[in-house]
Amino acid sequence: MALARILLLLLVTVASLLPPIASQQAAATKCEYRKHSGHRYRHPVGVRKIVVDASGAGDFVSIQQAVDSVPEGNTMRVIMQINAGTYIEKVVVPASKPYVTFQGAGRDVTVVEWHDRASDRGPDGKPLRTYNTASVTILANYFNAKNISFKNTAPAPMPGTQGGQAVAFRISGDKAFFFGCGFYGAQDTLCDDAGRHYFRDCYIQGSIDFVFGNARSLYKDCELHSTAQRFGSVAAHGRHDPCERTGFAFVNCRVTGTGRLYVGRAMGQYSRIVYAYTYFDSVIAPGGWDDWDHTSNKSMTAFFGMYRNWGPGVDAVHGVSWARELDYFAARPFLGKSFVNGYHWLTPDV
Numbered sequence: 001m002a003l004a005r006i007l008l009l010l011l012v013t014v015a016s017l018l019p020p021i022a023s024q025q026a027a028a029t030k031c032e033y034r035k036h037s038g039h040r041y042r043h044p045v046g047v048r049k050i051v052v053d054a055s056g057a058g059d060f061v062s063i064q065q066a067v068d069s070v071p072e073g074n075t076m077r078v079i080m081q082i083n084a085g086t087y088i089e090k091v092v093v094p095a096s097k098p099y100v101t102f103q104g105a106g107r108d109v110t111v112v113e114w115h116d117r118a119s120d121r122g123p124d125g126k127p128l129r130t131y132n133t134a135s136v137t138i139l140a141n142y143f144n145a146k147n148i149s150f151k152n153t154a155p156a157p158m159p160g161t162q163g164g165q166a167v168a169f170r171i172s173g174d175k176a177f178f179f180g181c182g183f184y185g186a187q188d189t190l191c192d193d194a195g196r197h198y199f200r201d202c203y204i205q206g207s208i209d210f211v212f213g214n215a216r217s218l219y220k221d222c223e224l225h226s227t228a229q230r231f232g233s234v235a236a237h238g239r240h241d242p243c244e245r246t247g248f249a250f251v252n253c254r255v256t257g258t259g260r261l262y263v264g265r266a267m268g269q270y271s272r273i274v275y276a277y278t279y280f281d282s283v284i285a286p287g288g289w290d291d292w293d294h295t296s297n298k299s300m301t302a303f304f305g306m307y308r309n310w311g312p313g314v315d316a317v318h319g320v321s322w323a324r325e326l327d328y329f330a331a332r333p334f335l336g337k338s339f340v341n342g343y344h345w346l347t348p349d350v
Contacts, residue, residue, distance in 0.1 A: 041175065041345040044077040044099040044142070054085035063091050063102070063112060072096045082148060084109040090116070095139040095173065104148025107182040107203065112136055113151035119163025127163065130188055134170035141173045141195070142345075149182030156186035156207055156227065167191045171215070175345045178202055185210065186227065192217050192248070196340040200350060207232045207259065212267060214238035216246045218339050219253055226283060228259025233290065238268040247272030247303070249334035254278070255313070260285040263317055266298040274305040274326070274334040280313035287319035307331035 051058030052066050058081075060066040066080050077099045084105040091112060093100050104110030114135035122128045136150050150169040157164025168185040174195035182203045183190045189206035192213035199219045204211060207228040211219075214237065226232050234255060239246045248264075253275070255263065261283050264273040271292075291298040304323035307330075318325065333339060337346055 044075060046076045048076045048078045050078060050080045051083065052080055052087075053083040054087060055083075058083060062089055063087055064089055067091065067093050067097065067100065070097045070100060074099055077101065079103055082110050082112075086111045086113065088113055090114045090134075091136045093138045093140045093143065093173075095141075098141045098143070098173070100140060100142075101144040101146070102148050103146050106147050107149040107180055110148045111151060111182075112148065113153050113168075115153045116166065117154045117157075117163060118165040130165040130167060131170060131191060131193070133165060133188075134167040134191060136168070137170045137172070138176065139172050141175055143171070143173050143176045145176075145178050145181050147180045149184060151183075152185040152189070154186070156229075171195065171197055177346060177350065179350065183210075188212055196342075198337065198340055198342055198346060198350070205257075209233050209236040209265060209267075211248065212236040212238070214240070214244070214246050214268065215248075216340055217248055218334075218337065218342070219248065219250045221252050222250070223254045223256060224250070226255075226257030226259050226261050228257070228261065230259055231261075231285060232259040233262040233265050235263065235273050236265040236267040236292075237271040237273050239270040239272050240268040242270050242301070244270065247274065247334070247339075249273075249339050250275045250278055251335055252277045254281075255283070255311075256281045257283055259283060262290040263288055264304055264323075265290040266292045266302040266304075269296060269298055270301050270303070271298065272303040274303075274307070274331070275309055275317070276307040276326075276331055276335055278309045279311040280309060280317055282312040284313035284316035284319075286316055288317040289320050289323045291322075305331065305334070307335075 050066050052060050070078050074097050079101045082104050116133040118130045120128050135152050152166040152168040154166035165188040168183050168189050170191035172193040176197045178199045180201050184205045187208040189210035192215040197217040202222045205225045224234050235248050237248050262285050289304050299322040305326045307326045
């Protein structure tokens with residue numbers, strides 16, 4: 001009996017010494033993969049092509065007109081060839097219109113832009129709030145965008161200013177793929193809201209939390225460029241429960257620009273952000289990471305990981321004890337398309 005008590009006491013003591021990341025991995029084993037969730041991939045039937053040209057040389061002069069022409073319950077891959085030009089309009093692809101592709105002529109020449117801020121008044125006279133400021137909102141599944149840029153041209157707010165959030169792009173649908181796209185704004189540029197997404201060779205520019213949301217997304221070969229004048233932050237993830245399978249993984253990316261940056265902030269209690277094989281310029285704030293409010297003990301529950309990063313700012317990324325350098329086995333789930341179940345819905349060439 002005495003030996004049993006000694007062993008029990010030893011186990012409790014060892015458990016109390018485990019770092020937060022170990023307890024998070026234990027929680028993941030318990031509940032994150034308890035059941036498979038999400039939509040099964042349903043292949044579109046056929047292809048329809050639409051040309052959008054601001055000068056009138058296509059089928060439509062605005063992107064929203066082209067979206068409106070897609071029938072409810074669409075089952076075809078609708079490729080919208082959006083010719084070079086600046087399209088000053090607010091665009092929404094509703095959930096009832098899946099399989100839409102925005103195909104630009106190049107992210108430097110095909111641009112969609114609008115200028116709403118969270119403090120601006122909507123049609124009902126109330127402030128829009130952050131999520132409704134997006135220049136482009138995608139609520140549908142199976143959306144693709146290639147070689148096109150999305151901008152919110154509202155002026156950058158001063159740090160601490162209320163109502164200055166201005167989203168360039170919001171993706172809330174599942175299984176979305178982005179290649180060669182640009183996202184330009186200041187505070188809250190890219191609202192990576194919900195679903196599984198893959199961003200490849202994209203450029204994302206902003207100052208404060210310019211990638212934010214609670215999606216499960218892989219960013220590969222992307223540049224994250226800060227325009228912050230003083231302090232700023234790259235990513236804020238909103239995972240609120242250890243059983244959510246969400247997170248942001250940045251692989252082989254570049255973090256550049258101005259200001260002093262936090263690379264990640266714990267917007268949710270169980271925020272999950274991983275950087276791997278990523279270059280950090282000398283713009284990283286001391287500490288590298290932020291637990292958002294300093295009162296919720298998120299440093300004990302957030303999953304902030306690094307794996308084989310490099311550059312003059314990499315030492316600052318290791319500036320807090322609760323952001324850990326991962327070994328290969330801990331990093332592997334975040335390194336490839338499998339993180340977003342991509343082998344089931346992405347083509348082999350991406």
